[in-house]
Amino acid sequence: MQDQYHALGPLLEKARAELPVGGLIHGEAFSLLEAMSAVEIGNAKMDSGMMAVPKSLDELLAEGVAPVDLDMASVLAVMDKLMALEGTWHNGGALAQTVFSCLYMLKPERLSDEVVLSAFFLSLKEA
Numbered sequence: 001m002q003d004q005y006h007a008l009g010p011l012l013e014k015a016r017a018e019l020p021v022g023g024l025i026h027g028e029a030f031s032l033l034e035a036m037s038a039v040e041i042g043n044a045k046m047d048s049g050m051m052a053v054p055k056s057l058d059e060l061l062a063e064g065v066a067p068v069d070l071d072m073a074s075v076l077a078v079m080d081k082l083m084a085l086e087g088t089w090h091n092g093g094a095l096a097q098t099v100f101s102c103l104y105m106l107k108p109e110r111l112s113d114e115v116v117l118s119a120f121f122l123s124l125k126e127a
Helices: 009-018 032-036 057-062 074-091 115-126
Strands: none
Touching: 074 115
16 A cells, blocks of 8 residues: 655645635644644643743742732632633633643642632532
């Protein structure tokens, strides 16, 4: 069985000449959802080459990236962001890149003294 290859250069040149600004050339099996889930160079959440040595969750928490002593405005901001992340997940985003990108969701027990956020996280966990 011999593989057959076809030169795509002339076809791509013709398509490029007719392609409007912002246009896209794609095959029949193209899925915008899958394309958006592909690796994005320069996006810290998706580009594993951006950080030479990724920090662990414990290191990030030790640096105070997700503080537990929050004022009400910060509590509401966390809840707002988490609801947006959950909505993105329900619309097809990857769980690891949406809901679980929130450090508070990875260790919700840290917020046991924060009654409002604890209740909010419990409601998300049960949903």
